[in-house]
Amino acid sequence: MPNSATAGGFLLVLAIVLPISGVLLSLVLGGRHAERITLIVMPAVLAVALAIAAAVWRTHNVLQYFVGNWNPPLGVALRADGLSATMMVTAAVLICGIGLFARGQFPSPQQSELRAPLVFWTLLLAIWGALNAVFIGGDLFNLYVALELLTFAAVPLVSLDGRAETLAAALRYLLFALLGSILYLLGAVLLYGAYGTLDIVLLSGRIHAGPVAWVAISLMTTGLLAKAALYPFHLWLPPAHAGAPAPASAILSGLVVKAPFFLVIRLWFDIMPRMPEPAAAQVLGILGTAAILVGSLVALRQVRLKLLIAYSTVAQIGYLFLMFPLAIKPEMGHPWHTTAWTGGVLQAISHAFAKAAMFMAAGLIAEALGHDRIAGLSGIGRALPITVFAFALGGVSLMGLPPSGGFVAKAMLLTAAVAEGQWWWAVVVLVGGLLAGGYVFLVLARALADASQPLTLLSPISPSRQAVVVALAVCAVLLGFIPLRPLELLQIGRPDIAVGGMK
């Protein structure tokens, strides 16, 4: 494929450069301007993400860029296929929403620089740049650096309030993330040792089934699973996501935890298609099932709202990995089963919107009540109806009720499971939906109940912040109007097409 050093390629570079430039500017101009800089950068990067998606759609091809005009294997390539473009637009819309919401929580100080606003806005931009780098990275080591960038930007947000329990949660998160990255790097080292390149497209052409490839892929997958908090590596997630401030929890559960999942997709569907192994995919499905069951059951027992939502994230991540046994086909050359593929990606996107809305709603409720105990939520439905409505919409998507993105995603996974004769996954999806319904209704029943005494809110909650939360929840619902068949945009750039183009 020719080097698109045209508008297409330039956009890929901008997607990383713009947010990082925002980080540098915020640091040098000082914390009083960090919020303003973010608000200027947000629409710019959103426009870039939309432009990339438009370019991918228009050309029906992968956007490719060789950095520095050095061709792989010596140089590093950036590539945006349909999946990358979709994730980038999702990230852009979500971060714009989170940024608007967070203006009320981390306003710019008038006098001197304050710690929390500077750190929050700088790290939000850094997470955005890192996410874009993960979504368009075409080289395994470049992706390693992007993953580390993401970890270093995400971890301090967990301990932003400086309490002992969030510090411990942040440290545990960091240790798990570091273990994950080093295992990932170890696998990449072995792949380079065997095939002499770290470029994803070149590797897909050179790789063949054998002990080296298997050990390398297993190590990399294990490392990425630890970063994605898939069972049994999930212990770090609930305290970390529950302890972070609400807008940070939204981005952590919504996107940061999806980046390693995205890379597992790249590994299994882009590098490995010539070495099919449906048995290994079943292992991922089993771990996903365990995550759904454990996450949902523990969520039902939670006393605090934010912890319940965090355990729900553990469960919903399990759905993502059900995609693997359903989308891998045993025959060579056709490694994806389109319906399951679309379902898995749609689950990632709709969960991002729904979970972000739920965390932000929980944040508003906690600001209003001064606590987030579920037992003490009575009456909040009357006091903050819009917020609770947004929470309910998010819950609808988690449960998989129509109309919502969650429904479409789970319906696709169900269809694929039944069509392929792997009916056991269909059972898992249904049971998971029931359990999700359990914990969502647990909260809503409390919230909609009448309070014994009239509720006084600790602080007024601005309607604009509530509007942002509802808007994001509505996005999750709007995804439900996607027709129940594979999305063409997501199929652009699947490996069968890409491999033929490289020399």
Next chain:
Amino acid sequence: MAFDTGLAVLVLGVAVWTLAAHDTFAAVIGFVTYGLLLALVWVRLAAPDVALTEAAIGSGVTGGLLLGASTRLRRAEIQAAGEKPGATLRFAAVVLCTLVSAGLAAIVLLLPEPAPTLAPQAAASMAATGLGNPVTAVLMAYRAIDTLLETVVLLLALVGIWSLAPDGVWGGFPGRRHQADSEGVLTFVAQLLVPIGILVGIYIFWVGSVAPGGEFQGATILAAMWILVMMAGLVDAPPVSRRWLRLLLIAGPAVFFAIGLAGFAIAGAFLAYPVDYAKLLIVTIEIPVTLSIAVTLALLVAGPPERAPK
């Protein structure tokens, strides 16, 4: 060969001691020794650039950081040592780790012969970069985007560390104030060593374009000199809200991005260099990057602000 085998056994022995030592301080000393031995291994593996980096960063600065931490955490470490996991977990861990090591060892023996390598391509393209050191060519030309992102990673780690400051002392001075003792050994060593160290650091950075060395190794030596001067109490760490400090920190990544973007206009791609000016541009990037990395590394060791700004 016998020397190499002995070296490998020694490295493993020190590693085991680092793991098994009861006292954390002893474990850290073992770690620093292990790092220096590793640097020797890198020399034996014909990787002088890596040896310099391992000695300076992997063993030197990391060791200093760990030593400082282990003294401050001494009480907590003793108390935590009682929470050792049970026998079943230890046994399972032994089995797992033995399997992992055995598997990796088998892979090492199964790697293909002849080994795939990018050395010929790296050699062939070096003329276009005007450099004489192939590792620098990889870092600053072929895979410049990795190096660029890496400088941002360092900066973010610093922001993360700063975020741990209590709100009241935000913008203040990192670390404790060390008092200068004009009769003291540390002050004497600092006054003697630092000017030499700065020259050595600049030299190692400068020579990196044609010989082993480069910006990371040079920057680490410069950072170590600044750390030494701060620890000896000759200067105080600057308050983190100072504009000039922030400018120094971002200068490297900013210039790197700027020249990279200029590459669109003058050479046709992001981070591309026109052949005639390649070496000039690379050095123009490396100077502020070395400064920024030196400042960042020193501040990473200094820690979050602990004293309020004036």
Next chain:
Amino acid sequence: MSDATLFGLCGAVLVGLGLFGLIVHPQPLRKILAFNLVGGGVFLLFGAVARRGAAAGFRGDPVPHALIITGIVVAFAATALAIALLLRLFREAGRGTLGSDG
């Protein structure tokens, strides 16, 4: 046995040793030490790969060397962040463990 293979095996053992320390030690500072051991092992493996790739007048493949240097710097940054978190946790809570272990 070439020196590349020898040190590659050394790296393999280091990875296992470090992983053991990471799992078994309850003190976070020892976990951080163990993580650095794993990192060192991974870099040694990469170095063995680089040594095997000696060609074109170079005694080792320069690409892995550059990536190892990047890795060492990133590992240091990670250690610095982890230690800062640990020290702050100790100041806040007076204890130096993570509570329920990870």
